[in-house]
Amino acid sequence: MDDKNINQEPKIKKRQNKQVEELEQKIRVLEDQLKRAVADYINLEKRTEEEKRDTIKYGNKELLLRLLSGLESLFLAEKYIEDNGLKVTIKHLRDVLKEAGVEQIETAGREFDPNFMECIETIEGKENIVIEETRPGFRLYGKLLKPAQVKVGKTTV
Known part of the structure; x- marks a missing residue:
């Protein structure tokens, strides 16, 4: 059994490393999506504020x-x-x-x-x-x- 576990160890490490890389990639993708979502929200707030000012300015x-x-x-x-x-x-x-x-x-x-x-x-x-x-x-x-x-x-x- 020990020999079998020893032989399996590199495969397990390789699989774990691959899983870690995949998870790190998912984290990067999610972080990018979060940054874009936050930037979109900030831009939306700015546009809304600008539209509100224009409505007040030109409403009369x-x-x-x-x-x-x-x-x-x-x-x-x-x-x-x-x-x-x-x-x-x-x-x-x-x-x-x-x-x-x-x-x-x-x-x-x-x-x-x-x-x-x-x-x-x-x-x-x-x-x-x-x-x-x-x-x-x-x-x-x-x-x-x-x-x-x-x-x-x-x-x-």
Whole structure:
């Protein structure tokens, strides 16, 4: 029996070593899977937090668009009515909108930018330069909220 056990010993050790290697490989695979799962979870948390911030940031977009419509009416009235109360109201509304992340798009004399402007007409003037703004445009935290409507210069030959 002792001889038989002695002869079996290398086979047993070889089998045990193979089992150890297989288990170590399984451990490595499981560790990699765990690392990926943790990284995926962390990324999911970041994305969720970002989406939550964006929802808060841009969630009042519809209300802001309605306020901007009212502001545009006040701009139009200001062209025809000389009234200090109207000017103060417009300034106050602009300040409130600015605090909410709304900024007016500058167009006058600038190169036409289709990302923020809508060309409603081309007129004689310096090529591709905004000649006249017919309706102001606005951004919300740098993203387009409402494009400016403009007349763009076109050189006639």
